[in-house]
Amino acid sequence: MYKKAIATINKYNMLQKGDRIVLGVSGGADSVALLRLLSKQREVLDLTLFVVHINHGIRGSEAKRDEDFVRNICTQFGVDFTSKTFDVPKIAKDMGVTEEECGRHLRYAEFNHCLKANNATKIAVAHNLNDQAETLIMRLCRGTGLTGLSGIAPVRDNIIRPLIECTREDIEKYLYSLNQPYCTDSTNLKEDYARNKIRLSLLPYMQKEINAGVINNLAKTAELLSAEDKYIEEQAALAYVGAIKKTTDNAVYLSVEDLEKMPEVILRRVIRKGFRVFRKDIKDLTLKHITMVTQLLNAGTGKKIDLVQGLGAQREYEFIKLTQNTREIAEDFCYKLQEEIPVFIKEAEIYVEISKSVKKNDGNSHMVCTKAFDCDKINGGLEVRNRRTGDLISINKKTGHKKIKDFFIDQKIPLEERNRIVLIACKNQVLWAVGKRSGEYFTADSETKNILYVHIWED
Secondary structure (H helix, E strand, O other): HHHHHHHEEEEEEEEOOOOOOEOOOOOOOOHHHHHHHHHHHHHHHHOOOEEEEEOOOOOHHHHHHHHHHHHHHHHHOOOOOEEEOOOOHHHHHHHEEEEEHHHHHHHHHHHHHHHOOOOOOOOEOOHHHHHHHHHHHHHHHHOOOOOHHHHOOOOOOOEEOOOOOOOOOOHHHHHHOOOOOOOHHHHHHOOHHHHHHHHHHHHHHHHHHHOOOHHHHHHHHHHHHHHHHHHHHHHHHHHHHHEEEEEEOOOEEEEEHHHHHHHHHHHHHHHHHHHOOOOOOOOOOHHHHHHHHHHHHHOOOOEEOOOOEEEEEEEEEEEEEEEEEOOOOOOOOEEEEOOOEEEEEOOOEEEEEEEEEOOOOOOOOOOOOEEEEEHHHHOOOOEEEOOOOEEEEEOOOOOOOEHHHHHHHHHOOOHHHHOOOOEEEHHHHHHEEEOOOEEEOOOEEEEEOOEOOOOOOEO
């Protein structure tokens, strides 16, 4: 395994001398192997390691055992250790997402926090070749395009996966050779999740009855498709630049003449790029929706379609106009905040966290927007939500409060946008209308004794 991993690191230029790396270590075989691998590389490349362990609040004493194990191994190898405990089932319920998705959001939020706090350069996670094969099968079953079939990227932004070309068998043999113990998560042995069913039943059956090399073959397929996907995406980017004729806050105009000349595979990607001007996450925009847009090429002027997430399209003479329907009424949302627990606000595609400590930006991650408030003036729990009847915001400390409705009117905020504005609130008191202003009464000043910071950042 060691030689394979080093070859992968070199192949994808994952490490540079002096890198400061955040490692996600659960205590399982994969992450322990990653820790041992990078610990061995510290002297060679002058690396600094920071381990983050997340207790998801699901497995009771077993989870505590894993946390203690990781803490001890970090002490043994002289590696900085940080642990964080979350009540993932509760947070997932509050967020309206699965526990698996919630856990992922929390893990990567903490990895990025550790990266910022320690001026680190990269995040290393322990996905392996088996994970790659499982992911490919899951996406095939769910239905996906070429990008989805490209699997897990060895490098994405500042995230590296040095074990992505090592099998689980390689990893376990490596740990055995080091006489290195690791923890086993009992939930991974139960077929309660789709991935576990693939791992425990489907892949072993395929190896035994169809092709013993299925894991390597699936991973190689993903690698080949990734290279082809990258090339097609580059061509689509060039085509998009040529086709776009005008943009406004809520519309992108694409030339019908240019679109009609494009191969279908490029055309679909160009349309997706247009919609990404409005929102980063367009996973709900399916092939069916994209096909509806391409059919506008043969429609008459004025033909209009509504899609999902407030997105739409219209044939307008020599253009296909992609639109964001800002008149769509946003549904109410509300998330409770607890100190040091980042919360993903899916309606706004942002993270929010409250903390007694300020967090600094660095050049290796998304910018963090921070506001400071007087903790002693906050009488109750904080929430992230959109507006409610009776909400008040203090415009200045002398004249008191104003209804949030009147504030929006004074600011000439269009009616259709008001339900989309994110508020940080305590009961009916608005501390911060994000992107607009903070309430003067709660804002920290020279007389503030205890400060509470609200941090907001993108994924």
